[in-house]
Amino acid sequence: MSVVSEPKSASFPAPLARCLEELEKLPGVGRKSALRILFSLLSRGPEAFGTLAGALAAVPASVDRCPDCRAFREAGGSCPLCDDPRRDPGVLCVVESASDLFLLEATGEYRGLYHVLNGLLSPMKGVRPDHLGLEALSARLERGGVREVILATPPTAEGEATASYLASFVGARAGKVTRIGFGIPVGSDLQYADSQTLSRALTGRRDYR
Numbered sequence: 001m002s003v004v005s006e007p008k009s010a011s012f013p014a015p016l017a018r019c020l021e022e023l024e025k026l027p028g029v030g031r032k033s034a035l036r037i038l039f040s041l042l043s044r045g046p047e048a049f050g051t052l053a054g055a056l057a058a059v060p061a062s063v064d065r066c067p068d069c070r071a072f073r074e075a076g077g078s079c080p081l082c083d084d085p086r087r088d089p090g091v092l093c094v095v096e097s098a099s100d101l102f103l104l105e106a107t108g109e110y111r112g113l114y115h116v117l118n119g120l121l122s123p124m125k126g127v128r129p130d131h132l133g134l135e136a137l138s139a140r141l142e143r144g145g146v147r148e149v150i151l152a153t154p155p156t157a158e159g160e161a162t163a164s165y166l167a168s169f170v171g172a173r174a175g176k177v178t179r180i181g182f183g184i185p186v187g188s189d190l191q192y193a194d195s196q197t198l199s200r201a202l203t204g205r206r207d208y209r
C-alpha cells in the first residue's frame with residue numbers, strides 16, 4: 001500500500017505557499033481545504049483574488065460595533081438588529097460573541113434584541129466585568145420595558161460564572177432572567193450523554209403540554 005503524503009508548502013512557488021499559510025490560520029481550514037480554496041481561486045482567474053482581497057481589506061474601516069448591543073454594523077450606520085422595528089425590544093439575549101449571535105439568528109426562532117459580551121468573565125485570562133460592555137446593557141435596562149433577559153452564555157465554567165454574575169447584575173431591572181436550556185443533542189441517544197449533560201437536560205426542562 002502506498003502512502004501519499006500531503007504536499008508541503010516548499011513544493012509551491014513562494015506566493016502560493018504564503019497564501020496557503022494564511023488560509024491555514026483560519027478556523028476549520030486544514031491543508032486540504034486551503035489547497036481547495038487556492039485552486040478554486042486560481043481556476044476562476046486573476047480577478048477572483050482581487051475581489052476576495054478587496055472585500056476582506058474593506059472590513060476594518062467599514063464595520064464597527066453598535067454602541068447599544070455591540071453587534072457588528074456598517075460603520076456609523078443603523079444597527080440591523082436594534083433599529084429593526086419588527087424585533088421585540090422587551091427581550092434581550094446575552095451572548096458571548098457575534099458568531100453566537102449569528103448562530104441564534106440562523107435558527108429563525110428569536111425575534112428579540114441582543115447584548116454581545118465579546119468575551120466571558122475569566123480571572124485566569126484577566127477578563128473582568130468592565131470588559132463586557134455592561135454600561136451599554138445597564139443603559140438599556142435603565143430605559144425600562146425589558147421583560148426578559150435570556151442568558152445564552154455557554155455551559156462551561158466561564159460561561160456559568162458569567163451567567164451567574166449577569167443574573168445579579170440585571171437584578172430587578174428586568175421582568176425575569178432566564179438561562180437557555182442545555183441538554184441532549186438532537187438525534188442522539190440518552191445513553192451517549194454524560195451525566196452532567198443529562199443532569200442539565202433535566203434541570204433545563206420546560207412545560208410540555
Ligand SMILES: [Zn+2]
Nearest residue numbers: 066069079082
Ligand atoms: Zn444594535
